Amino acid sequence: xxxxxxxxxxxxxxxxxxxxxxxxxxxxxxxxxxxxxxxxxxxxxxxxxxxxxxxxxxxxxxxxxxxxxxxxxxxxxxxxxxxxxxxxxxxxxxxxxxxxxxxxxxxxxxxxxxxxxxxxxxxxxxxxxxxxxxxxxxxxxxxxxxxxxxxxxxxxxxxxxxxxxxxxxxxxxxxxxxxxxxxxxxxxxxxxxxxxxxxxxxxxxxxxxxxxxxxxxxxxxxxxxxxxxxxxxxxxxxxxxxxxxxxxxxxxxxxxxxxxxxxxxxxxxxxxxxxxxxxxxxxxxxxxxxxxxxxxxxxxxx
Amino acid sequence: xxxxxxxxxxxxxxxxxxxxxxxxxxxxxxxxxxxxxxxxxxxxxxxxxxxxxxxxxxxxxxxxxxxxxxxxxxxxxxxxxxxxxxxxxxxxxxxxxxxxxxxxxxxxxxxxxxxxxxxxxxxxxxxxxxxxxxxxxxxxxxxxxxxxxxxxxxxxxxxxxxxxxxxxxxxxxxxxxxxxxxxxxxxxxxxxxxxxxxxxxxxxxxxxxxxxxxxxxxxxxxxxxxxxxxxxxxxxxxxxxxxxxxxxxxxxxxxxxxxxxxxxxxxxxxxxxxxxxxxxxxxxxxxxxxxxxxxxxxxxxxxxxxxxxxxxxxxxxxxxxxxxxxxxxxxxxxxxxxxxxxxxxxxxxxxxxxxxxxxxxxxxxxxxxxxxxxxxxxxxxxxxxxxxxxxxxxxxxxxxxxxxxxxxxxxxxxxxxxxxxxxxxxxxxxxxxxxxxxxxxxxxxx
Numbered sequence: 183x184x185x186x187x188x189x190x191x192x193x194x195x196x197x198x199x200x201x202x203x204x205x206x207x208x209x210x211x212x213x214x215x216x217x218x219x220x221x222x223x224x225x226x227x228x229x230x231x232x233x234x235x236x237x238x239x240x241x242x243x244x245x246x247x248x249x250x251x252x253x254x255x256x257x258x259x260x261x262x263x264x265x266x267x268x269x270x271x272x273x274x275x276x277x278x279x280x281x282x283x284x285x286x287x288x289x290x291x292x293x294x295x296x297x298x299x300x301x302x303x304x305x306x307x308x309x310x311x312x313x314x315x316x317x318x319x320x321x322x323x324x325x326x327x328x329x330x331x332x333x334x335x336x337x338x339x340x341x342x343x344x345x346x347x348x349x350x351x352x353x354x355x356x357x358x359x360x361x362x363x364x365x366x367x368x369x370x371x372x373x374x375x376x377x378x379x380x381x382x383x384x385x386x387x388x389x390x391x392x393x394x395x396x397x398x399x400x401x402x403x404x405x406x407x408x409x410x411x412x413x414x415x416x417x418x419x420x421x422x423x424x425x426x427x428x429x430x431x432x433x434x435x436x437x438x439x440x441x442x443x444x445x446x447x448x449x450x451x452x453x454x455x456x457x458x459x460x461x462x463x464x465x466x467x468x469x470x471x472x473x474x475x476x477x478x479x480x481x482x483x484x
Numbered sequence: 485x486x487x488x489x490x491x492x493x494x495x496x497x498x499x500x501x502x503x504x505x506x507x508x509x510x511x512x513x514x515x516x517x518x519x520x521x522x523x524x525x526x527x528x529x530x531x532x533x534x535x536x537x538x539x540x541x542x543x544x545x546x547x548x549x550x551x552x553x554x555x556x557x558x559x560x561x562x563x564x565x566x567x568x569x570x571x572x573x574x575x576x577x578x579x580x581x582x583x584x585x586x587x588x589x590x591x592x593x594x595x596x597x598x599x600x601x602x603x604x605x606x607x608x609x610x611x612x613x614x615x616x617x618x619x620x621x622x623x624x625x626x627x628x629x630x631x632x633x634x635x636x637x638x639x640x641x642x643x644x645x646x647x648x649x650x651x652x653x654x655x656x657x658x659x660x661x662x663x664x665x666x667x668x669x670x671x672x673x674x675x676x677x678x679x680x681x682x683x684x685x686x687x688x689x690x691x692x693x694x695x696x697x698x699x700x701x702x703x704x705x706x707x708x709x710x711x712x713x714x715x716x717x718x719x720x721x722x723x724x725x726x727x728x729x730x731x732x733x734x735x736x737x738x739x740x741x742x743x744x745x746x747x748x749x750x751x752x753x754x755x756x757x758x759x760x761x762x763x764x765x766x767x768x769x770x771x772x773x774x775x776x777x778x779x780x781x782x783x784x785x786x787x788x789x790x791x792x793x794x795x796x797x798x799x800x801x802x803x804x805x806x807x808x809x810x811x812x813x814x815x816x817x818x819x820x821x822x823x824x825x826x827x828x829x830x831x832x833x834x835x836x837x838x839x840x841x842x843x844x845x846x847x848x849x850x851x852x853x854x855x856x857x858x859x860x861x862x863x864x865x866x867x868x869x870x871x872x873x874x875x876x877x878x879x880x881x882x883x884x885x886x887x888x889x890x891x892x893x894x895x896x897x898x899x900x901x902x903x904x905x906x907x908x909x910x911x912x913x914x915x916x917x918x919x920x921x922x923x924x925x926x927x928x929x930x
Contacts, residue, residue: 228531230711233522292734293596293707298626322762324639325632332627346635377737410596414528414711416739440680441594441713 189477192439192463200229200443200482204259215253219244231445232415235452239265263479269448270475274457276404276432278312278368283361283401285369285394289387289428290408291420292375295436295462297326299408300372301333305467308337312367317357318343319350319390320374330372340364350374350386351393358397369401378423391428404431406459409450411435411442418446421454432459435473439463444482447473513545516560527740527779530715533749541567565776572745572772577729577754579610582700587671588661590697591731592690592721593705595678598733600629602705602759603675604636605767606731609757610671611642618643618669620660622653622693623677625686633675640764643667653677654692661697674699681720694725703756704730706743714743715750722751733759736766740779813907815871819863822856861889862899874900 203225207218219240226236242265247253278284286303288296297320304314316334318341320326327343334341342357354371361369373390376383394403407424409417424430435447438461447458461473517538524534544563581587589606591599603619610617619637621644623629630646637644645660657674664672674697679686694702704718704727721727732744735758744755755770863871865888870876877885877900879893886893 224531227525228712230528230713233525291709291737293598295596323632324635325628328628328631329626377734379738380736410707410709412594412711412713412717413707413709414739414742415526416528416709416737417711419738437595437680440682441717443711443713446711 185471185474186477186480188463188469188471189461189474189481192461192469193444193478193481200225204255204483226445229443229445230414230449232418232449232453235269235445235448238269238452259483263483266448266479266482267475270451270479271457273472273474273476274432274459275472275474276406276459278307279402282367283369283398284367285358285361285371285398285401285403287371287373287391287394287403287405288408288434289373289405289424289430290375291377292323294375294408294410294413296320296375296408297329297333297372299434299436299460299462299470300330300370301337302462302467302470303370304333304339304368305337306470307368308339313365314339314368314370315357315361315364315366316341317353317369317371319353319357319371321346321348321350321353322374326372326374351389354390354393355397358394358401362398362401378420378427384423384427388427406430406432406434407456408434408436409446411438411444411446411462412440413446415446415449418449418453421450421456425454425456430456432457434458434460434462434470436462439469444478447478510546513542513560516545517542520560520564523780524742527742528709528711528714528746529742529779530712530746530750532715533746536749537567537571561780565773565780568745568776568779569773571749572775573748573754577756577770579606579756580700580728585670586665587701588697588699589671589673589701589703590676590694590699590725591674591703591705592676592725592727593678594680594707594710594717595626597678597705597707597710598759599678599705600633600636600675602731602733602757602767603633603673604640604642605759605764606673606757607637607642608640608764609767610673611640615671616643616669617671617673618645618660618664618667619673619675620645620657620664621675622656622660623675624651624653624656625677629675629677636764643669653689654696657693657697672697681717681724687720687724690721691724701729701756702727704747704753706730706732706747708732708734708737708741708743709739710743715746718747718751718753722753727751727753729754729756731755731757731759732770735759735778736761741775742779744775745779815863815866815874815903818903818906819860819871822860822863826856826860858889858891858895859899859902862886862891862896865889874903 204222207221207225223236223240226239227233231239239262243258243261246261247258250257288300290296300316304316307314314337316330316339318327318330320330321344324346327346331341331343333339340360342353342360344353344356350373357369357371360366371390371394373387374383376387378384391405405428407421407430409420413420421430421433433450433456435458438444450456451458458473461471461478463469463471520541521534521538524537525531529537541560541564544567545560579589591603593599600621600623603621607617607619619633619642621630621633623633630648634644634646645663647656647659650656650659653676660674661672674693676690676693677686679690681687702725704721706714706718710717718727718730730747730753732741732755735741747753748755755775758768758770760766760768862885865885866877870881870885877896882893882896886896889896
């Protein structure tokens with residue numbers, strides 16, 4: 183299945199939602215007027231784009247209608263698509279560096295799917311022939327270690343873990359050295375969920391990152407924020423605050439296939455400079471795909 | 485929320501331009517309604533709900549007299565707050581108890597909303613109310629989900645039933661109910677797997693569980709951070725099994741929780757409980773008025789006051805107060821205050837409840853959690869004489885105190901400055917009023 187179909191399948195519901203709205207709004211008219219634009223702005227907000235992004239897109243449509251005189255449905259759709267792509271920027275997939283240890287640290291608030299993403303990512307890299315080690319640095323949540331070990335067993339990957347309640351920094355220390363000694367290609371570090379407004383937990387995260395960088399000076403380190411795509415405007419706050427605590431290399435949007443309408447991708451892209459690198463489009467490991475703006479935007483409109 | 489600031493401050497800025505007017509005009513209202521609409525959307529309140537709400541508020545505002553005590557901005561905020569509170573439901577929800585004496589509570593929701601944690605928290609809270617609950621995990625989908633519940637149940641001192649090798653959730657639910665009856669439990673909390681409402685086979689599984697266990701309470705667990713989809717999620721679960729209410733989680737985060745309003749308005753289901761922290765005790769009853777203030781970014785003043793009242797030893801406070809009135813506030817009184825304040829929990833949590841202290845301000849404030857323990861150590865390193873008569877504190881005494889408390893002379897000086905300022909303020913307070921809590925804010929090293 184091509185990447186376009188993946189997005190179209192995953193975002194089936196969203197696609198229907200936005201394209202149906204547009205068709206409904208334009209029904210019987212053929213051209214867009216101010217009232218319809220207002221209604222479409224509301225449609226965008228309902229898809230979690232936030233009011234800032236919705237306004238930006240509608241302002242652009244208004245300006246383009248004025249500039250070119252076109253106001254048909256097709257014209258409006260193409261202006262919206264172009265503006266959305268402009269907001270999302272070019273595709274910036276994260277690729278591993280060969281002959282080097284690649285360390286991936288997963289961060290995020292509680293319940294976004296970090297452990298599941300670690301497991302899926304592990305399988306994805308193992309399938310491309312990489313040697314992967316998992317680190318269970320979520321020592322807080324009950325049974326988080328067992329959950330990650332389950333993924334390790336499933337994939338045949340080694341999991342470095344301590345006891346629940348132990349110091350996550352120590353787990354990371356051991357995991358980094360295990361990865362170096364065993365000449366692993368990839369080390370995926372699963373961390374505990376933390377709300378970004380809890381200072382002590384954010385400091386704990388900074389410590390995890392510091393230890394990783396200190397113990398693996400030659401490794402390529404990527405810090406990714408895992409964001410639940412059903413989140414509302416708080417996702418932007420999460421991205422901003424995590425990006426201040428550490429420099430994020432990317433955002434992974436999970437559960438994009440479920441109840442999410444996807445607009446949060448636009449909100450995060452518009453209000454931060456952090457690239458969205460991967461998207462979770464289903465239950466299976468292969469449903470964790472590189473985020474590509476064009477198929478994503480296309481799929482919003484069928 | 486950081487992006488747009490609190491509604492209160494935005495409305496105040498509009499109101500600033502209206503100074504001197506005796507009546508709120510049509511165009512003032514229009515401008516304010518736009519701000520309200522944006523604020524509610526930023527708080528993830530459902531669009532339909534926002535529209536209805538703005539219409540209602542705008543009708544109430546038009547022609548409203550500007551009273552002497554409130555600015556037009558404040559008045560609009562007051563109307564907004566009252567409307568929002570009434571929209572959130574008049575009373576706090578209570579967990580139902582089945583008349584048979586055996587109550588089944590079913591928890592459902594999207595993945596990652598916090599069902600397992602809520603199951604354990606609810607178990608503990610019921611246990612503390614004299615119930616004999618059992619938690620049952622029927623999550624056969626997420627690896628180690630059952631183990632997670634079992635561990636939390638042991639921590640909470642609540643019985644649990646799991647069957648990790650069984651793959652049929654309905655069967656586990658049935659066995660769990662049997663076990664609970666056998667163990668003479670009076671309440672069973674069933675923790676189901678997270679599911680997307682568009683997943684037909686998972687929704688079928690939920691219906692089958694529901695038809696097997698006959699729950700008195702079917703609670704939807706909703707993440708406070710959820711976006712515009714909240715209403716559709718709630719409706720879909722309601723259509724599937726007929727939910728009786730919901731529990732909102734992660735309210736210790738900085739999300740506004742607009743979904744609470746949307747779900748209540750669109751489904752009529754009450755919020756029964758809220759999750760407010762990572763510890764098992766962190767589950768509370770829901771208060772509509774406080775949620776309204778939170779959605780608007782007005783801070784959770786009531787919770788703050790309640791916390792203060794709950795943990796502040798009033799007899800000690802009264803002693804201090806009496807001394808304030810006699811202008812005899814000493815370092816010992818300050819120490820007592822610090823001790824009382826540190827009982828109220830992390831300062832950061834308290835600050836978040838103060839109006840105007842949104843996420844943005846909080847970040848800049850960067851609370852020094854150690855300031856209070858440090859100050860307490862300094863005062864404790866002083867002799868009784870020094871505490872009564874701070875003018876004794878010369879350089880060598882200050883050096884000794886710094887060494888004794890593990891701080892620096894600068895820290896000691898800073899504390900003494902704070903003390904003098906507090907003392908000054910106390911005197912003014914003492915003159916002004918006789919019932920207010922002394923020194924709140926200034927003496928904390930903020």
